[in-house]
Each structure stands twice: as C-alpha cells, then as structure tokens.
Amino acid sequence: xxxxxLQGSPRPQGNxxxxxxxxxxxxxxxxxxxxxxRLYEKKILPxxxxxxxxxxxxxFFCVQKDDMEELARRVLESDLLxxxxxxxxxYCTPPMKAALDRLVYGLNKYxxxxxxxxxxxxxxxxxxxxxxxxxxxxxxLWEEGMRRYCKHSGLRYQGMLAExxxxxxxxxxxxxxxxxxxxxxxxxxxxx
Numbered sequence: 001x002x003x004x005x006l007q008g009s010p011r012p013q014g015n016x017x018x019x020x021x022x023x024x025x026x027x028x029x030x031x032x033x034x035x036x037x038r039l040y041e042k043k044i045l046p047x048x049x050x051x052x053x054x055x056x057x058x059x060f061f062c063v064q065k066d067d068m069e070e071l072a073r074r075v076l077e078s079d080l081l082x083x084x085x086x087x088x089x090x091y092c093t094p095p096m097k098a099a100l101d102r103l104v105y106g107l108n109k110y111x112x113x114x115x116x117x118x119x120x121x122x123x124x125x126x127x128x129x130x131x132x133x134x135x136x137x138x139x140x141l142w143e144e145g146m147r148r149y150c151k152h153s154g155l156r157y158q159g160m161l162a163e164x165x166x167x168x169x170x171x172x173x174x175x176x177x178x179x180x181x182x183x184x185x186x187x188x189x190x191x192x
Contacts, residue, residue, distance in 0.1 A: 001189065003027055004078035005036040005128075006071075008085030008096030012038065015130040015165050018173040019181050020084045023128060023161070026185035036084075037074070039095035042067040047101040054105075054112030059119065061106060068102045075103065080124045080158070080188060083146070087131035090141045100149065108153050121154030126188055128161045128181075130172070135162035158188055 005024060009016040020036065027034045043066040053061045060072035075081055083100075085092040092100070109116025127146055131138035139162040150157040161184040165172045 001027075001032045001079045001191065002077065003032055003034045003080040003082060003188075004074055005034065005082040005084055006096065006099065007036050007038045008040075008083065008093040009038075010040045010093065014086070015163075015172045016084050016086050016128065019130060019161070019163055019177060020082075020128055021181075022178045023082075023181040023185045026182040027189060030186065030189045032189055035074070037071065039093075039099055042071065042095065044068055044071075044095050044098045044102065046098050047105055049105070051105070051111050054109055054116065057109045057116045057119075060103075062102060068099065068106070071099060072103060072106055075107075075123075076120060078123070079191075080126065081155075082126050082128060082188075084128040085142075087129055087133075087139050087142055090138065091145065092142060104149065104153060118154040123155050124158050124188075125150055125155045126158040126160065126184075128184070130163050130165055132165055132167070134164060138162075138164070159184070 005020055024034050024036060045064045045066045052063050060069060062068055083096060085096045107119045127143060129139045129142060143160050147157050161180060163177050
C-alpha cells in the first residue's frame with residue numbers, strides 16, 4: 001500500500017508530528033510505502049472558484065501555478081491519503097483547507113457545464129488530529145466535514161485518530177498515544 005500523509009501543522013516537531021511519527025513508522029514496519037508532505041512548506045494558493053479546472057477531465061488542472069499540481073499527482077498515486085492536522089477553531093489549519101478546496105474542484109469534475117467524473121473516487125482517506133478539547137467536542141466538526149467531503153468525492157472514509165492536549169504546561173505525547181497511533185496504522189494497513 002502506498003500512503004501519503006498531508007501534514008497540516010505549522011510546527012515541524014509539534015503534537016501532530018509526534019502522533020504521526022509512530023503511525024508512519026508502523027505503516028513502514030508492516031511493509032507499506034509512506035511519504036509525508038508538510039503543507040506549511042508548500043505554496044498553496046486559495047481556490048478562486050473560476051471553474052476552469054472543469055474543462056479538463058483527464059487530470060487535476062488549475063490555472064494557478066503553485067505546488068498543488070505536484071501535490072494532486074501524489075494524491076492520485078497513493079492508495080491511502082491521511083490528513084494530519086491540529087484543530088484550530090474547530091477545523092483544520094489554513095494550508096490544509098486551501099489544499100482540500102483545490103483538490104475538491106481539481107479532482108471532482110462536477111462543476112462545469114456538464115457533470116464529469118471524480119478522478120479520485122474509491123481512494124481511502126483517514127484523519128489524524130490533535131486538539132485542546134475532548135475530541136468528541138473539539139474534532140467532531142472536522143470529522144463530520146470530512147465525512148461529507150468523502151461522500152461528495154466518492155472517497156472511502158477510514159476513520160479518525162484524535163488525541164487531546166491538556167495545555168501548554170503539560171506533556172502531550174505518552175505511551176498510550178503512541179500505542180493508539182500504531183494501532184490505527186495497523187487497522188489502516190489492512191485493505192478493506
């Protein structure tokens with residue numbers, strides 16, 4: 001299996017990275033190919049809803065020239081897409097949101113004069129997230145939004161690993177969080 005992790009945290013060594021580290025390591029241990037992309041290091045312009053992407057049904061297309069074409073190519077080459085982001089104001093971070101907006105238009109050819117295909121239909125998608133509130137009150141809107149995103153795009157939603165941080169003066173990562181990250185990787189490593 002080929003996995004692509006889109007890392008949406010601004011902090012390279014933050015909580016989200018500490019959670020995705022053992023997840024990625026476990027996937028590799030199980031024989032999977034895994035790559036991670038830090039979105040804060042990429043140039044991702046916001047979608048302008050010009051809909052010119054709808055004129056080409058053969059691949060991702062956008063008139064804006066930034067890192068999204070390469071990112072979309074890597075998404076299409078993967079079997080499993082993992083979105084790893086801290087929760088800010090009950091949703092993902094800005095570069096993650098910009099990437100998702102561009103992907104939903106560039107890969108779903110639904111918005112032109114004629115309804116076209118979803119170029120990534122059937123792809124598996126999972127979430128890894130960190131938040132300051134209990135996950136059921138902090139990451140629930142993000143998860144519901146992504147469930148709808150998956151249904152709309154024809155993606156197969158695979159679940160979410162959400163972990164809470166109790167504050168800046170506390171240690172986030174521990175053995176239990178590592179165990180759950182590895183367990184989530186093992187669950188996703190099995191093709192459904």
